[in-house]
Amino acid sequence: MLRSFVRARxxxxxxxxxxxxxxxxxxxxxxWQYDFKSKIEAIDELIKRFEAANPGIKVVHQTFPYDAYQQxxxxxxxxxxxPDVVNLFYGWLPTWVKAGYLVPLPENLVxxxxxxxxxxxxxxxxxxDGKYYGLPTAVRSLALFYxxxxxxxxxxxxxxxxxxxxxxxxKKLTVKQGDRYTQIGYGISPDGQDHHLxxxxxxxxxxxxxxxxxxxxxxxxxxxxxxxxxxxxxWVKKHGIGIPNFFPGNNGYRDGFIAxxxxxxxxxxxxxxxxxxxAKFNWGVAELPVEKVGGRKANFGSFWLHSITPLxxxxxLEASVKFLNFITSAEAQRYWLEKxxxxxxxxxxxxxxxxxxxxxxGPFILSLSYAKATPFVxxxxxxxxxxxxxxxxxxxxxxxxxxxxxxxxxxQKILDSFYK
Amino acid sequence: xxxxxxxxATREALWAYVFLLLPLAFFxxxxxxxxxxxxxxxxxxxxxxxxxxxxxxxxxxxxxxxDPLVARSLRNTLLYTLIGVPAQLxxxxxxxxxxxxxxxxxxxxxxxxxxxxxxxxxxxxxAWVFSxxxxxxxxxxxxxxxxxxxxxxxxxxxxxxxxPTVAGVVVWQNLGFQVVxxxxxxxxxxxxxxxxxxxxxxxxRQLFRHITLPLLNPVMVFSAVIGTxxxxxxxxxxxxxxxxxxxxxxxxTLTVALYIYxxxxxxxxxxxxxxxxxxxxVIILSITLIQLRLLSRRVxx
Numbered sequence: 150m151l152r153s154f155v156r157a158r159x160x161x162x163x164x165x166x167x168x169x170x171x172x173x174x175x176x177x178x179x180x181w182q183y184d185f186k187s188k189i190e191a192i193d194e195l196i197k198r199f200e201a202a203n204p205g206i207k208v209v210h211q212t213f214p215y216d217a218y219q220q221x222x223x224x225x226x227x228x229x230x231x232p233d234v235v236n237l238f239y240g241w242l243p244t245w246v247k248a249g250y251l252v253p254l255p256e257n258l259v260x261x262x263x264x265x266x267x268x269x270x271x272x273x274x275x276x277x278d279g280k281y282y283g284l285p286t287a288v289r290s291l292a293l294f295y296x297x298x299x300x301x302x303x304x305x306x307x308x309x310x311x312x313x314x315x316x317x318x319x320k321k322l323t324v325k326q327g328d329r330y331t332q333i334g335y336g337i338s339p340d341g342q343d344h345h346l347x348x349x350x351x352x353x354x355x356x357x358x359x360x361x362x363x364x365x366x367x368x369x370x371x372x373x374x375x376x377x378x379x380x381x382x383x384w385v386k387k388h389g390i391g392i393p394n395f396f397p398g399n400n401g402y403r404d405g406f407i408a409x410x411x412x413x414x415x416x417x418x419x420x421x422x423x424x425x426x427x428a429k430f431n432w433g434v435a436e437l438p439v440e441k442v443g444g445r446k447a448n449f450g451s452f453w454l455h456s457i458t459p460l461x462x463x464x465x466l467e468a469s470v471k472f473l474n475f476i477t478s479a480e481a482q483r484y485w486l487e488k489x490x491x492x493x494x495x496x497x498x499x500x501x502x503x504x505x506x507x508x509x510x511g512p513f514i515l516s517l518s519y520a521k522a523t524p525f526v527x528x529x530x531x532x533x534x535x536x537x538x539x540x541x542x543x544x545x546x547x548x549x550x551x552x553x554x555x556x557x558x559x560x561q562k563i564l565d566s567f568y569k
Numbered sequence: 570x571x572x573x574x575x576x577x578a579t580r581e582a583l584w585a586y587v588f589l590l591l592p593l594a595f596f597x598x599x600x601x602x603x604x605x606x607x608x609x610x611x612x613x614x615x616x617x618x619x620x621x622x623x624x625x626x627x628x629x630x631x632x633x634x635x636d637p638l639v640a641r642s643l644r645n646t647l648l649y650t651l652i653g654v655p656a657q658l659x660x661x662x663x664x665x666x667x668x669x670x671x672x673x674x675x676x677x678x679x680x681x682x683x684x685x686x687x688x689x690x691x692x693x694x695x696a697w698v699f700s701x702x703x704x705x706x707x708x709x710x711x712x713x714x715x716x717x718x719x720x721x722x723x724x725x726x727x728x729x730x731x732x733p734t735v736a737g738v739v740v741w742q743n744l745g746f747q748v749v750x751x752x753x754x755x756x757x758x759x760x761x762x763x764x765x766x767x768x769x770x771x772x773x774r775q776l777f778r779h780i781t782l783p784l785l786n787p788v789m790v791f792s793a794v795i796g797t798x799x800x801x802x803x804x805x806x807x808x809x810x811x812x813x814x815x816x817x818x819x820x821x822t823l824t825v826a827l828y829i830y831x832x833x834x835x836x837x838x839x840x841x842x843x844x845x846x847x848x849x850x851v852i853i854l855s856i857t858l859i860q861l862r863l864l865s866r867r868v869x870x
Contacts, residue, residue, distance in 0.1 A: 216808075219834040219835065219837075220830075220833075220834045223833065223834045223837055223839070226617045227617045227618075227619070244836055244837045244838075245837060247837070248615055248616055248617055248837035248838070248839075249616040249617040249618045249621055250617045250837065328720070328721055329705075329706050329721070330706050331706070339814075340813040340814040340817070341813065392705075392706075393726065394704075394705070394723065394725070394726050395706060396704075396707075397700035397701055397703075397704045397725070398697060398700055398701075398812070399812040399813055400813070459617065459618060527835075527836055528835075529831060529835035529836070530835070530836070533814070533817075536814055536817065537817075537819055537820075540728075540814075540817070540818045540819050541819065544726060544727065544728055544818055544819065545728060545819070
């Protein structure tokens with residue numbers, strides 16, 4: 150009798166202990182991002198640290214090829230099978246939110262005021278109707294990459310400070326044999342980063358702005374816009390400092406730069422790693438040129454953010470936000486910079502003089518203070534509008550004024566149909 | 570012992586049905602059911618949460634009629650098909666006839682393998698190689714044009730050349746499959762027919778017109794139908810030949826399938842995408858039925 154009582158007690162203790170441990174290890178959340186080696190390794194490491202600090206939560210990390218990523222998210226979440234925490238480009242946010250793929254971050258766990266204070270200002274593009282839908286670990290800006298060896302051979306001492314200098318340098322670095330270019334000054338690429346350059350950099354430098362404050366009206370159709378647009382298309386049409394598709398393929402402009410055949414490119418900080426490991430010559434980075442010395446500076450900022458999907462409910466939601474807070478913490482951002490080479494999204498970290506004085510990161514860091522993220526509603530379609538505006542001029546000899554006007558109308562239609 | 574009351578033939582037929590049940594279930598649930606779901610989906614505004622999908626009736630179909638990119642992609646798709654299908658049939662048949670004339674079997678197998686290789690090469694690799702070969706500055710194709718005294722062309726960037734160029738790449742890639750089909754068809758034609766005709770004094774052209782072509786008809790029909798469906802669904806090569814400006818330059822290479830993809834997964838507007846899918850389905854179905862009607866002829870000797 151006693152023995153069976155003891156045995157029953159022992160059984161209860163074992164059961165209770167088992168229940169306790171399983172309750173602790175009960176929450177499993179899933180994180181999704183696209184395939185990119187250094188990012189996968191970084192997240193794996195961050196998950197390890199997070200799980201060590203939060204024994205009750207297990208994070209499953211899944212990745213997909215970039216081309217299939219949106220498709221995977223698009224079909225999985227409605228089926229209830231997808232991620233709890235998902236990584237996305239900020240430009241996709243409005244369509245994802247509208248289609249019900251994301252939920253706002255609970256304000257008791259992520260304080261919007263705190264985020265406004267702690268993160269660089271462009272992070273506010275992740276806010277819709279005053280609610281944050283996600284946070285970035287890292288942010289990116291644009292800068293001018295230049296081939297120091299080609300500059301030296303052409304007797305050019307410094308990277309250009311103004312667009313006029315940029316054109317002069319570009320001409321010196323362009324080599325043509327017959328109807329063929331063997332080297333170009335500027336790796337022009339309308340569908341690379343140049344559509345951002347026109348919309349966010351050149352336009353603002355000329356004193357214009359792309360959209361109304363509520364983001365519903367296209368304003369780039371004015372004289373500043375046309376001036377910016379014409380200046381850009383003239384690089385090909387008038388000055389011949391480059392041609393699109395000089396090197397074919399996805400990111401051909403970057404490949405051509407790495408191959409030493411292109412003097413200058415404008416690219417994002419995300420390209421640093423590829424250029425560093427590929428380029429076999431001396432290269433440098435400079436802040437983007439301006440209209441005139443002392444003139445207005447402008448830059449395009451962008452980021453990937455981590456958001457929460459409707460699949461994260463109850464304890465999973467809490468665990469997901471905890472994880473999101475961890476991978477966007479100062480500690481994680483510092484690690485991310487070392488491991489992936491992307492700029493931290495917290496203001497406190499980019500003030501570090503070691504970073505702003507760095508010859509490669511410095512120009513990007515300096516640009517962050519004035520960089521703006523375009524408030525896209527349909528990133529792919531809006532990108533195509535500018536790319537097509539440029540291509541109409543470069544490939545079909547359409548008058549820039551006419552092409553630019555068409556672009557404005559096309560883009561207004563996109564905004565109208567989103568906000569209808 | 571009790572004997573089964575079913576005859577052997579009935580039992581065999583029953584077994585056949587049992588074995589057919591599995592693929593039938595597969596087609597019903599994996600192919601046909603989703604197709605009907607697309608029809609249903611096209612009547613709603615999409616939301617990840619099914620309870621938040623709003624019924625909009627035929628609104629997406631009305632939107633389609635107003636959408637210039639639907640019109641553009643339909644026109645492009647039609648052009649791809651009109652260029653691609655005849656080209657791959659004629660070239661495929663031509664090469665198959667040449668290969669059929671090669672009497673050493675080893676050599677013929679080798680050629681056949683060479684022609685088939687592009688068909689099994691990943692589209693990404695094909696796109697990469699072709700974009701270099703066709704490059705205005707570095708490409709071998711333009712090297713040849715210049716040698717012939719012709720002006721260089723930026724094949725993939727010129728809005729009026731891009732579509733035929735992409736169609737050409739697709740034809741090149743499909744050619745091997747066509748050749749293998751035609752070669753099998755040619756080898757199935759009994760030699761006796763040719764010999765008999767030759768004894769009656771028929772010349773080469775007559776042999777081709779009255780024996781080869783009619784007896785190849787089933788293969789032709791199959792190739793034409795499969796080829797047409799393939800071109801109407803064209804997607805992979807278009808995406809890869811202009812990756813950062815998909816369907817470009819200036820929408821000149823955009824296909825219906827690619828546009829559906831962009832609307833569905835670039836914009837998460839799956840309701841509208843489903844409506845365009847229904848349109849594509851109706852087009853493919855009607856063209857295929859018409860083709861089967863017009864092309865199929867029973868030939869018996």
